[in-house]
Amino acid sequence: MNRKNPAKAKSDWKKSWQIPLALGCIVLGIMVSLQFRSQKNEGFPLYNERTDLLKMVRNLEQERSRLQDDLAETKKLMEEYVTASNKSKASMEVIDKEFNSARMQAGLTDLEGPGVIVKLNDSPNRPTGTDDPYYFLVHDVDIQALVNELWSAGAEAVSVNDQRLVSNSSIRCAGPTILVNATRITPPYEIKAIGPSKIIESSLRMTGGFMDSMIPSIQNGVEVKIQRRDKIVIPPYQGSLIFRYAQPVTEIEEKKETR
Amino acid sequence: MWLVLGLLVGLLMGAFLPFTIPAAYSKYISVAFLAGLDSVLGGVRAGLEKRFDILSFISGFIMNALLAALLTYMGDRLGVDLYLAAIITFGVRIFQNLGFIRWNLMEEPLRHSVHLDHAKPPESKPS
Known part of the structure; x- marks a missing residue:
């Protein structure tokens, strides 16, 4: 408090109340800057997490469409093989029929x-x-x-x-x-x-x-x-129908298991 | 002078303290800050009116903050925003005290010039 005070006696009480108040001000200052820092540090954690997740989703989607293209190519190749083998052997007709019905059941055809x-x-x-x-x-x-x-x-x-x-x-x-x-x-x-x-x-x-x-x-x-x-x-x-864990059970193995 | 210095020291100390306050406690900080500000301004006013008492200042500082924190805690527990009561009370008192301080600062030189040193400030809130 910068107050013009002509009376000299006043300066005595002035000191005695300004020091404790200054200590109080220190406490206030600590609170203010602590709170300010906390606010700055925390930011918007939810928002950050969300953008991360969105980025992840986008990346995964890109990868998925790339894999889908790969798959389509492979399928085309497979069909070429099948037609080639069909042409070479007429006896493959039965197998071809079975193959087509299996494809239909698996949902791979229009x-x-x-x-x-x-x-x-x-x-x-x-x-x-x-x-x-x-x-x-x-x-x-x-x-x-x-x-x-x-x-x-x-x-x-x-x-x-x-x-x-x-x-x-x-x-x-x-x-x-x-x-x-x-x-x-x-x-x-x-x-x-x-x-x-x-x-x-x-x-x-x-x-x-x-x-x-x-x-x-x-x-x-x-x-x-x-x-x-x-x-x-x-x-x-x-999509793909690849089984990575499941395997068909052959009869011999089945017997072993039941024993 | 001392007050501004104290505030600056506090700000600096707070800036270098190694921990921060979780967001959940910001309510408590706001209430505690208002309680502290109210006490300090009340102290300034008392000092200007020459009736500052260090014991009443310290006890007021601590008790106000404690009661405000208790209200906030109870409000949190009950699901009622009781801390608003503390904020409003302290807010009103801060402005009241500020009014008295302003009045004292403006009146004092005037009082000396007309030799009214024994005059007391009015009890009512100055406009």
Whole structure:
């Protein structure tokens, strides 16, 4: 306190109150700069982590598309070998037939036939007040339930946004998007199924079935459309079907194990 | 003079201390800081009014900070923002004290010039 004070006697009490107050100020200063440093150090840890994850996802996606190209090339090569061997030996016809049917069962060929197309889309409305935001979006579990219902109703081939479902396909949630066969898909979702279209449709509309379970979402504006078609084309599986751990069991080995 | 010096020393000390405060405790720091600022400004005012008492300053400094911290803790536990009570109280008192300090600093030379040394500052809040 730089105060003009003409009286000399005043300087005595002045010292006695300024020193303790200065100590108090030291404490204040420590608090301020500590807090300032803490704030600076911490930053936004969540945000940083998020950008890291995003980068990782992008890298992995790039790698995946590269591997997909590799795979397509290899497949082409394989087909060339097969046709070459077919040409050379007519007796290969039986094997070729078997091979083709195995490929069809594995989901590696385009398939067409009658079936059902189900369209799902997030609600255009926004949740207000006490609305549960869960029922404004299409979730991975909805698609899982739908696909399950399709298989059990006799569907022979199913695809979700042109991602063919095969023996090791998965449908799961990844933040705002859904992963099918480890590929990100976004709404609107189009699930195609080849099979007995009438049976499939009625089983979806069964009481307590898929459509009933979607009622709360449909009331909030989520779109669910079921269409029967005479001809649906379902694309083949794009990923790899390599077994790294599983091996076929030969009969001899089986006997050994049971002993 | 001493006050500014103390503040600078404190800032420097804080800048070189080897630890930082977790974000969860920033509420406590804000309340403790306001309590400290209130005590210091109250002390300045008392000093200017020539009735500074070191015991009441230190006890006020510690008690205010403790009570504020207790309120904040209880608020955290109860899920009610009780620390707002401390912030508002200290905030109001800081401005009140600042008003008294300003008034004292401006009036003092005037008082000497008109020989009103025995005059006491008014009890009410100066405008």
